Amino acid sequence: MELILDRVTKQYASKIAVDRITVNLKPGVIGLLGANGAGKTTLMRMICGILNPSSGTISFEGMDASDEMYRDALGYLPQDFGYYPNFTGMDFLMYMAALKGLDKSEAKRKCNELLKTVNLENAANKKIKTYSGGMKQRLGIAQAVLNDPKILILDEPTSGLDPKERVRFRNLIAELGKDAIVILSTHIVSDVEHIADRILMMKEGNIIFDGNISDINEDLETFYLKEFGGSEDE
């Protein structure tokens, strides 16, 4: 099981957001680090098939990212996602389950199970517009894993969560990474440090570091700040 990115490029007019990235990803948690504007979100959108690369290919087990079957194996949590205001938490999950192709009985079972996992059992029938930021984020995580994805893309999944929830989700993500390719983009270096099997660092559309935590001879945060031209005091 391998996700292959082959010379993936995305160009917007004169700006190259992602520049000829070639990487093979295997099951495990892959931490994607980079400053704002480094091209992380663009890369993740291309991996999700919602943005077409200007050139290059993305494939999983021979299926192109634009393929319906590829998306069958995909789970995605965008950085900012919306919701239909009249939906309850349960409606939202059932709607997403239908779009992901789950049949009704399986969807119902899975939604109940996930609402319990993300601690939203008691708010399942409340409208999403009454949810707090953290609750919405938890609901977003639940929809991402509805279809037991083999490729899971998480853009800032722990933002807005309290420390206790963050630890819970870190463990959940680590668990999912045992038999799926989990790409985790975050600014919280400690999240990546604890659970990532592999680190990808992006700068100006390029991957400037690809390796394991053990390849770095210092604290990841110090290394990260050094790579991005900052200091520990920042």
Add this chain to the structure above:
Amino acid sequence: MNDKEIKRALKNAYKITPTDSEYDFLRKYGKRSTRLWDILLTEFRYMGVQSLISAALLIAVFFLITRFDNLETTWFVSGSMPILALILTSGLGRSERYGMQELEGASRFSLRFVKSVRMFILGITTLLFIVAISVLLSRKTDCNLFVLIGVVGTPYMISVFGNLLITRRWHVKENIIGCFAVTLLSCVLPVLMKKAISLNVIEPFVITIVFAAVTALAVRESVLYTREREDFAWN
């Protein structure tokens, strides 16, 4: 090597060779069983409640109007149809309005598919409604059915075309004003026509041609609209 050959060579170089057949892939990674019919039902169920209520109220008003036996009613109905088109466009643009397009786009049934399903549900319903109301009016007014379909349907199609064009090309905040303006203009059109021409003198052939032309434009715009847009700008 000329440009064409270079492009072909590049295409071949980037070509993905499937390692699994589609069947094997689905067996290994996908166990989904939803059919097209399920998605139609799902989209219908989750269709914007406000849109459905507004459309239902409008339809009820139209049917009440058809109880009055005069030609004025036809122009009034014709002038109200663009409002129905505005409700339709508003229902279609739900994903963008509420920021759901990324989640829907990354699901198995892509955003294009979701939009097509919505277009199908709303479009077919309103088209059937235009025909039904025209039949009712023709019984009341003794006018040619084609003339009535043309008179009732043309402002609706103009509004659909205009609204979709604006929604596709402009940003969310600007396009609300644009859509209202197009709808208002389409509403005014039958009022102006009423002053200039009598229903009985409209040639069925001419109005059918006009209706077919604006329908073709609206269909073209619908197809373009359902195609996924790359509107995620570099951050």
